[in-house]
Amino acid sequence: MTLWGLVTAASMVVVLSTETRAAVPAGLSYVQAGDVRTRYREWGSGGSPVVLVHGAFESADAWTPTAEILGRTHRVLAIDLTGDGYSQRRPPYNAAHLADQVNAFIAAMHLSKPVIVGHSSGAAVVAEAALRRPDAIGGLLLLDGDALLTGAGQKSPLPYLFIDPYRTALLRLGVRSDWLVRTAYARACGPRCPRLDAQGVDQWRRPFMVPGAEKAVWAMLREGVVGIPTSRLERLRTLNMPKSVVFGADDFVFSRSTPAETAARIGAPPPTLIPRAQHMAFVSDPGVVASTIDALTRR
Numbered sequence: 001m002t003l004w005g006l007v008t009a010a011s012m013v014v015v016l017s018t019e020t021r022a023a024v025p026a027g028l029s030y031v032q033a034g035d036v037r038t039r040y041r042e043w044g045s046g047g048s049p050v051v052l053v054h055g056a057f058e059s060a061d062a063w064t065p066t067a068e069i070l071g072r073t074h075r076v077l078a079i080d081l082t083g084d085g086y087s088q089r090r091p092p093y094n095a096a097h098l099a100d101q102v103n104a105f106i107a108a109m110h111l112s113k114p115v116i117v118g119h120s121s122g123a124a125v126v127a128e129a130a131l132r133r134p135d136a137i138g139g140l141l142l143l144d145g146d147a148l149l150t151g152a153g154q155k156s157p158l159p160y161l162f163i164d165p166y167r168t169a170l171l172r173l174g175v176r177s178d179w180l181v182r183t184a185y186a187r188a189c190g191p192r193c194p195r196l197d198a199q200g201v202d203q204w205r206r207p208f209m210v211p212g213a214e215k216a217v218w219a220m221l222r223e224g225v226v227g228i229p230t231s232r233l234e235r236l237r238t239l240n241m242p243k244s245v246v247f248g249a250d251d252f253v254f255s256r257s258t259p260a261e262t263a264a265r266i267g268a269p270p271p272t273l274i275p276r277a278q279h280m281a282f283v284s285d286p287g288v289v290a291s292t293i294d295a296l297t298r299r
Helices: 003-017 060-070 095-108 122-132 166-175 178-189 198-208 213-223 230-238 258-266 286-297
Strands: 029-033 036-043 049-053 075-079 115-119 139-143 243-248 272-274
Touching (some): 036 060, 036 095, 049 095, 060 075, 060 198, 075 095, 115 286, 139 258, 139 286, 166 198, 230 258, 243 258, 243 286, 272 286
Parallel strands (some): 049 075, 139 243, 243 272
Antiparallel strands (some): 036 075
């Protein structure tokens, strides 16, 4: 048998031996938000509302450290965008559709002018949501995200470089590796983030193992990183609402100039830089992130 034949046979073995899907956790909260049955989490009940929107391949659960602090003084809600977490998976996975989901969620939950916060690619989602429904939004915060369509945001050829059974085998092997999940998390979050225990690994891994997840992963990769054009992002300058930009000072995903450039594009004050934080400041520095969100609600 040729090497290629051996690789194909091994991939088939992996695919066939990992067919079992993970169950969606019991007791989750859902609401119909437009065309997406949307899973959400909630903390606190008093104070002004805040809606938290995650980045690519994250979920509402990632916000827990920041949301627990912010929930002491605000009603805080975090959602799973379609394609990620445990919300209904319904393409297309682009900024327009995801922004419509956010705005429909705000309406479905009867929230009065919430501050909306978007992390990483979620920054584009909340920016587009604010542009579509400025009358319904009380403030906008971009966290570790410039909201732009960049080279990484164009249609990705990656899914076409691997065809089945190879891509499915690689995805399943990666997702099932505790070491790889912990390594990816640590790389994005930085050395000051808590190490994932078994429950933490399951929190990040399980959404990729539920029915429909694999198909959505490949569709999202084909769509590319969520973003909006520069000209559209700059329209935020005309919106009369409080705006803020917050970045980890050591965020390796973006250049050193990105935070200031992003703040200027949307008409926000100079950005807040969190010392020694990397791309997941809402995990490494939840108190600081919660404080910046709280300050925006008071402007």
